[in-house]
Amino acid sequence: MSGRTITPEPRQETGLPGLSVQGLTYGFESDKPLFEGLDLEVPKGQFVSIVAASGMGKTTLFRLLAGLLQPESGTVTVAGAAEGPGGRSIGYMPQRDCLMPWRTVQDNAAIGLELAGMARREARRKVLELLPELGLAGTASKYPHELSGGMRQRVSFLRSLLAGGELLLLDEPFSALDAMTRSSLQQWLLEVWEKHRKTILFITHDIDEALLLSDQVLVAASAPIRKLVPMMVDLPRPRTYETTLAENFVYLKRRILRQLGRIGSSGGGGDE
Numbered sequence: 001m002s003g004r005t006i007t008p009e010p011r012q013e014t015g016l017p018g019l020s021v022q023g024l025t026y027g028f029e030s031d032k033p034l035f036e037g038l039d040l041e042v043p044k045g046q047f048v049s050i051v052a053a054s055g056m057g058k059t060t061l062f063r064l065l066a067g068l069l070q071p072e073s074g075t076v077t078v079a080g081a082a083e084g085p086g087g088r089s090i091g092y093m094p095q096r097d098c099l100m101p102w103r104t105v106q107d108n109a110a111i112g113l114e115l116a117g118m119a120r121r122e123a124r125r126k127v128l129e130l131l132p133e134l135g136l137a138g139t140a141s142k143y144p145h146e147l148s149g150g151m152r153q154r155v156s157f158l159r160s161l162l163a164g165g166e167l168l169l170l171d172e173p174f175s176a177l178d179a180m181t182r183s184s185l186q187q188w189l190l191e192v193w194e195k196h197r198k199t200i201l202f203i204t205h206d207i208d209e210a211l212l213l214s215d216q217v218l219v220a221a222s223a224p225i226r227k228l229v230p231m232m233v234d235l236p237r238p239r240t241y242e243t244t245l246a247e248n249f250v251y252l253k254r255r256i257l258r259q260l261g262r263i264g265s266s267g268g269g270g271d272e
């Protein structure tokens with residue numbers, strides 16, 4: 001944890017959706033849908049998390065949003081994302097960093113830009129400019145095996161950030177990291193997001209993580225997913241680890257635990 005705080009710039013929310021999903025239905029087997037008539041809206045510039053149990057279909061959802069899978073029915077609209085043969089140009093950060101071991105940090109981070117058609121030299125220059133801001137100063141010519149797990153995830157995030165589009169899909173990016181690294185990367189992500197203000201859809205099993213980071217948490221309470229129960233996280237920003245000890249934080253956590261059926265309705269602090 002850095003303990004450092006930054007003053008957020010005024011929000012530039014437009015009220016426009018960054019992502020809009022209407023009536024999404026999909027399953028690998030027709031009699032076992034993962035999603036049935038699902039609606040989902042993420043306002044532009046917001047940080048929204050989905051809390052879902054393992055196996056409910058979060059990776060599949062991201063593949064549908066990225067245009068890598070076609071829904072059985074329903075529509076997905078991503079603001080500012082160009083359609084291409086491999087899907088939509090949006091930033092996607094997977095659970096594991098998936099860096100290419102034979103490429104340096106600079107070349108790994110530049111891939112998205114190169115694929116989008118930018119000249120290699122220009123893409124590398126852009127990466128070099130951003131490395132210090134992402135806590136990666138001095139790593140440009142290192143290879144992935146020379147980095148810690150946390151640093152590899154930062155490179156992976158930078159690659160997603162540069163991949164284009166206004167929407168970033170983050171698929172449990174910190175789940176493989178130890179608790180200390182995870183906590184410092186959560187803080188780091190908040191700082192980077194405050195600066196770049198992309199629309200972020202973040203999937204996690206970890207309720208504390210979702211609440212600490214998000215403007216809104218969407219809870220997938222039962223399978224197949226027909227709706228996501230929204231929970232507005234009206235905790236002040238900038239947020240730090242201290243935020244997780246606040247009364248309001250604990251109150252919201254209880255509500256989510258109840259939605260997920262992990263505690264009973266007599267769990268205290270109730271409004272339901």
Ligand SMILES: Nc1ncnc2c1ncn2[C@@H]1O[C@H](COP(=O)(O)OP(=O)(O)OP(=O)(O)O)[C@@H](O)[C@H]1O
Pocket residue numbers: 028034053054055056057058059060061
């Ligand atoms: N290509 C595929 N063909 C058939 N079934 C699949 C395929 N990919 C995933 N599934 C099934 O769909 C369901 C959802 O998978 P998915 O990977 O989206 O879940 P998840 O919520 O991301 O899981 P986890 O949290 O464990 O990563 C699982 O039951 C999985 O076995």
